[in-house]
Amino acid sequence: xxxxxxxxxxxxxxVSATVLDEREPxxxxxxxxxxxxxxxxxxxxxxxxxxxxxxxxxKYLSEKQPRARPFQPINNKRPVQPGxxxxxxxxxxxx
Numbered sequence: 001x002x003x004x005x006x007x008x009x010x011x012x013x014x015v016s017a018t019v020l021d022e023r024e025p026x027x028x029x030x031x032x033x034x035x036x037x038x039x040x041x042x043x044x045x046x047x048x049x050x051x052x053x054x055x056x057x058x059k060y061l062s063e064k065q066p067r068a069r070p071f072q073p074i075n076n077k078r079p080v081q082p083g084x085x086x087x088x089x090x091x092x093x094x095x
Contacts, residue, residue, distance in 0.1 A: 028062040035063040036071040 021027070058064045 028065070029068075031062050032065070032067060032071075036073075 053061070
């Protein structure tokens, strides 16, 4: 095996379409929807995120790609009532 010392390595961010399944766009859409629903914006920790997945790999992650439709979270959280009962592990009121 010989390497040409003068040739610079070429970088390709796009994956060839021949290695992808025809259902790949559907899987990417499903993964983005899953990621959007399990992501907790209040617990964002970018330092830890970069430690687990270095920035150079983000271009390959489908959850980091722009969305065809922006994610709109479901507004189904009940507001906490001041002085209301705190829920325990089983969903029962503790008091």
